[in-house]
Amino acid sequence: DPCPPGPRGIPVLGNLFQLDNVKPWHTFAKWKELYGPMVYLNIAGQPMIILNSRKVAEDLFDRRGSNYIDRHRFIALEKTTGDSFISIMSSTERWRKMRRAIYGLPPLDLHDPTIGFMNDFVDCIGRLSVPGNLLVNMLPFLEHFPRWTGKWKRDAEKNYKIFTSKFENMFLRIKDETVTGTEQHPSFCVNLAKDQKQHGMSDTDCAWLAGVLYGAGHETVTIFNLTSTTMAWFIFSMIQFPQAQVCAHEELDRVVGQSRLPSFADIKHLPYIQALVKEVLRWRPAIPAGVPHVPIQDDYYEGYLIRKGTICIPSIWSINRDPEVYGSDANEFRPERHLDNKGRLKDESNEGHVTYGFGQRICVGRHFANNGLFIQIAMILWALRLEPAKDNNGNLIKPSVDDERSDGTFLHPPPFQINAIMRFEEAESVVQQARDEIMEGILVRPDVS
Ligand code: HEM
Numbered sequence: 001d002p003c004p005p006g007p008r009g010i011p012v013l014g015n016l017f018q019l020d021n022v023k024p025w026h027t028f029a030k031w032k033e034l035y036g037p038m039v040y041l042n043i044a045g046q047p048m049i050i051l052n053s054r055k056v057a058e059d060l061f062d063r064r065g066s067n068y069i070d071r072h073r074f075i076a077l078e079k080t081t082g083d084s085f086i087s088i089m090s091s092t093e094r095w096r097k098m099r100r101a102i103y104g105l106p107p108l109d110l111h112d113p114t115i116g117f118m119n120d121f122v123d124c125i126g127r128l129s130v131p132g133n134l135l136v137n138m139l140p141f142l143e144h145f146p147r148w149t150g151k152w153k154r155d156a157e158k159n160y161k162i163f164t165s166k167f168e169n170m171f172l173r174i175k176d177e178t179v180t181g182t183e184q185h186p187s188f189c190v191n192l193a194k195d196q197k198q199h200g201m202s203d204t205d206c207a208w209l210a211g212v213l214y215g216a217g218h219e220t221v222t223i224f225n226l227t228s229t230t231m232a233w234f235i236f237s238m239i240q241f242p243q244a245q246v247c248a249h250e251e252l253d254r255v256v257g258q259s260r261l262p263s264f265a266d267i268k269h270l271p272y273i274q275a276l277v278k279e280v281l282r283w284r285p286a287i288p289a290g291v292p293h294v295p296i297q298d299d300y301y302e303g304y305l306i307r308k309g310t311i312c313i314p315s316i317w318s319i320n321r322d323p324e325v326y327g328s329d330a331n332e333f334r335p336e337r338h339l340d341n342k343g344r345l346k347d348e349s350n351e352g353h354v355t356y357g358f359g360q361r362i363c364v365g366r367h368f369a370n371n372g373l374f375i376q377i378a379m380i381l382w383a384l385r386l387e388p389a390k391d392n393n394g395n396l397i398k399p400s401v402d403d404e405r406s407d408g409t410f411l412h413p414p415p416f417q418i419n420a421i422m423r424f425e426e427a428e429s430v431v432q433q434a435r436d437e438i439m440e441g442i443l444v445r446p447d448v449s
Pocket residue numbers: 086087088089099106213216217226227230286287290291292293355356357358359360361362363364365366368369
């Protein structure tokens with residue numbers, strides 16, 4: 001049976017050297033023009049398929065989701081985490097249990113001394129998640145070579161011990177306090193400790209699940225923080241497209257007024273802000289080549305064979321600007337595309353993009369992320385007007401709209417400076433008051449350090 005079309009490779013190593021490890025999604029988009037929505041590659045014997053249209057990605061990952069449920073092996077990352085990293089775990093019973101257990105939020109505490117430790121953790125994970133940067137991921141037989149032949153293996157074993165012991169300490173402390181009734185503050189760990197038996201999870205699994213989720217929502221500037229990367233793209237888009245800011249300000253003034261901050265209760269009445277969140281995520285997805293899915297059985301699609309074990313990469317970048325879905329202006333930043341002609345959201349159940357991935361491995365943090373982005377964007381625009389910084393002669397300095405930075409997995413805006421201007425006099429005191437209330441709330445919590 002034929003494989004989908006794709007670029008010709010060289011003998012043995014196939015298309016290994018045609019894979020662009022820096023910004024592969026731009027190469028995928030070019031290949032879409034040449035070969036169509038499914039592009040086949042052979043990476044030193046490992047089959048790989050790039051999915052470049054929404055239809056193909058949804059047909060396979062959503063409609064046949066129970067087959068496209070597995071992950072490709074990131075071997076060094078697997079060893080560093082004792083294969084406890086839910087996002088890259090194979091579709092085992094352990095993964096199922098962890099996914100089922102996720103319903104709360106990771107605790108965030110400004111005084112938590114673990115912040116430095118978590119920075120190291122997310123840095124390490126970020127380095128190991130770049131698909132092509134370690135040979136062992138492409139040539140898995142290297143995994144079984146002795147330890148002295150691979151530094152990656154020695155580092156992985158050492159780091160696994162450090163991370164596990166810290167995560168276990170963090171989890172077991174909460175668990176002890178939950179059992180003795182001293183931990184009163186609701187948190188993800190408290191819920192997990194209470195329901196651990198029901199979920200059938202070991203202490204180490206609970207500790208890793210909590211640690212990884214804490215990492216995903218972690219408030220740092222490291223590459224791993226998808227929410228803060230998306231916020232950086234939001235600010236970038238506001239200085240590039242001032243008209244969108246004018247529309248957002250108009251909506252906030254009309255719905256919220258100027259005497260109080262926006263809240264979650266306003267969400268239904270702020271469709272333009274919701275559309276803005278969707279458009280930032282669509283226009284500049286933080287993981288533009290997604291996370292690969294791997295089928296557990298051979299599959300046939302449109303006359304092509306997709307062998308089990310094939311690395312299937314959803315090109316989120318291409319799919320988010322598929323002209324068949326978004327029309328000819330798909331490359332432009334236009335929040336209005338998510339609204340009908342009465343200014344209401346076109347379809348509340350539809351994200352309007354595929355930035356959170358697909359099927360049974362879709363991002364479990366997406367509601368948390370959407371809510372966080374909504375409230376941050378609403379509050380920033382309620383109080384501020386964002387403008388590009390000016391040079392000494394008063395000229396605006398603004399990066400080119402197409403500029404971007406990447407390490408192969410995550411997409412960031414280039415460095416840029418802004419001026420943030422209070423929109424009205426009372427804004428400052430309203431923000432200050434809200435801040436004081438939150439700080440009081442944190443300070444009355446029991447000391448958790
Ligand atoms: C703007 C923010 C975020 C973006 C763009 C994002 C994107 C993604 C993507 C593309 C995947 C892979 C989906 C697939 O395989 O098709 C994923 C998985 C995942 N995300 Fe997120 N994410 C975000 C925020 C978060 C947050 C805040 C959390 C935690 C609270 C989180 C937890 C997870 C987990 C645990 C998985 C792995 C699911 C699995 O493999 O079964 N994410 N995310």
